[in-house]
Amino acid sequence: MSNDVNIEQIxxxxxxxxxxxxxxxxxAALEKDEALQEAVRFEQQLLGAIEQSFEQQARQDIGQVxxxxxEQGFFEAPRSIRLLVLRIAAAAAVIALxxxxxxxxxxxxxxxxxxxxxxxxxxxxxxxxxxxxSLTSVGxxxxxxxxxxxxxxxxxxxxxxxxxxxxxxxxxxRDHPQNDTARFYLALAELSLSQxxxxxxxxxxxARADGFGQQKQAQWxxxxxxxxxxxGLNPARQVLEKLAEDESFDKQAEAxxxxxxxxx
Amino acid sequence: xxxxQEWLAELRAGKKxxxxxxxxxxxxxxxxxxxxxxxxxxxxxxxFQEALLVLVQSIRKPGFQLTGKLxxxxxxxxxxxxxxxxxxDKIPIQEAGxxxxxxxxxxxxxxxxxxxxxIQLVTESLGQLEDDCRAVxxxxxxxxxxxxxxxxxxxxxxxxxxxxxxxxxxxxxxxxRNSNLL
Numbered sequence: 001m002s003n004d005v006n007i008e009q010i011x012x013x014x015x016x017x018x019x020x021x022x023x024x025x026x027x028a029a030l031e032k033d034e035a036l037q038e039a040v041r042f043e044q045q046l047l048g049a050i051e052q053s054f055e056q057q058a059r060q061d062i063g064q065v066x067x068x069x070x071e072q073g074f075f076e077a078p079r080s081i082r083l084l085v086l087r088i089a090a091a092a093a094v095i096a097l098x099x100x101x102x103x104x105x106x107x108x109x110x111x112x113x114x115x116x117x118x119x120x121x122x123x124x125x126x127x128x129x130x131x132x133x134s135l136t137s138v139g140x141x142x143x144x145x146x147x148x149x150x151x152x153x154x155x156x157x158x159x160x161x162x163x164x165x166x167x168x169x170x171x172x173x174r175d176h177p178q179n180d181t182a183r184f185y186l187a188l189a190e191l192s193l194s195q196x197x198x199x200x201x202x203x204x205x206x207a208r209a210d211g212f213g214q215q216k217q218a219q220w221x222x223x224x225x226x227x228x229x230x231x232g233l234n235p236a237r238q239v240l241e242k243l244a245e246d247e248s249f250d251k252q253a254e255a256x257x258x259x260x261x262x263x264x
Numbered sequence: 265x266x267x268x269q270e271w272l273a274e275l276r277a278g279k280k281x282x283x284x285x286x287x288x289x290x291x292x293x294x295x296x297x298x299x300x301x302x303x304x305x306x307x308x309x310x311x312f313q314e315a316l317l318v319l320v321q322s323i324r325k326p327g328f329q330l331t332g333k334l335x336x337x338x339x340x341x342x343x344x345x346x347x348x349x350x351x352x353d354k355i356p357i358q359e360a361g362x363x364x365x366x367x368x369x370x371x372x373x374x375x376x377x378x379x380x381x382x383i384q385l386v387t388e389s390l391g392q393l394e395d396d397c398r399a400v401x402x403x404x405x406x407x408x409x410x411x412x413x414x415x416x417x418x419x420x421x422x423x424x425x426x427x428x429x430x431x432x433x434x435x436x437x438x439x440x441r442n443s444n445l446l
Binding site: 066068 | 292316
């Protein structure tokens, strides 16, 4: 091997980063130079062994996490118990909220955006029924793959499975990126999962979409979403001021009420 | 940095906490999928474990960029794995004495043992490296990231990463040369 064999050049050759002319020149040199052949073989095996080593490490780590979770009963926990725990937690949260509200009623508190969000945020469960029905009645579903179906995603959403609904809606949106209904319900699922940034991005687009049937709802949810974001009070106020003046909006009273609670 | 990008960075860094977080957040989603597609809970666990490894392999492909959510990618991987497994179950198993049962041959066995010994040596040597060195090699060789990307992730300059990678590799090179395995 010539003394000036460039290790970096060998790596670029092995990773396929060389341009055609450079590669051809390198291969011509490789054919004549046994030491270079040896160096390439050495580097190839060394890099391969390093890759394999990291791969084995990843496999072991995943296996270890899997075993640990198994020992902790993560896989065994029956859903009914999990649901029961969730329900108890929810009941405790409601009681705590009730006590909180009672206390707040006696003594006007400072505005708490998180509390306001939990008071006013209700995932839409009325209009989604009509949408699911319309998807069925126009024979939309049979044309689609089951996993891509908007209807299936909305059924999951209606059932409160926001995590799964979110996955289905994202898959659906890859094929139908302009579908406002899917974007809207994905945003609501994200709100339910406390994923405020992506939800705000989707809702701000829908809040400006004049042809969208749930545009005002999108504005309302956008205002709520802003409450949970850093520096979100002013943008929330701007949206709420508009909704509070809109008599055709079914949550006008709630928009006014929330607007009054916002600190000046 | 968004949470998705943080998770991706943790996966690239090989942190176990990332695997654990993915189990907690997405296992139920995959379990429901497998059950809905005719599988059982036990199979869902296997599929999820396998899907995590495929996810790790996917993000190391040169030029990989996360355009959606990791959960969506994981979901799609798990779905494909399960559908492939179901399809494979329908293919009749080869009879004894068929191709899969042929011996590898002495040369093949020797080569496989040598390769295994080399990987073992490299694994031990990587364990002896300082954390930064191991991280640079992980990013550069396993994750196929450019010097610029590694520099950004580790807060170094590109030139520093280049030199660091060269020195860390040189250390391994010496150990492997002295072992006479290559």
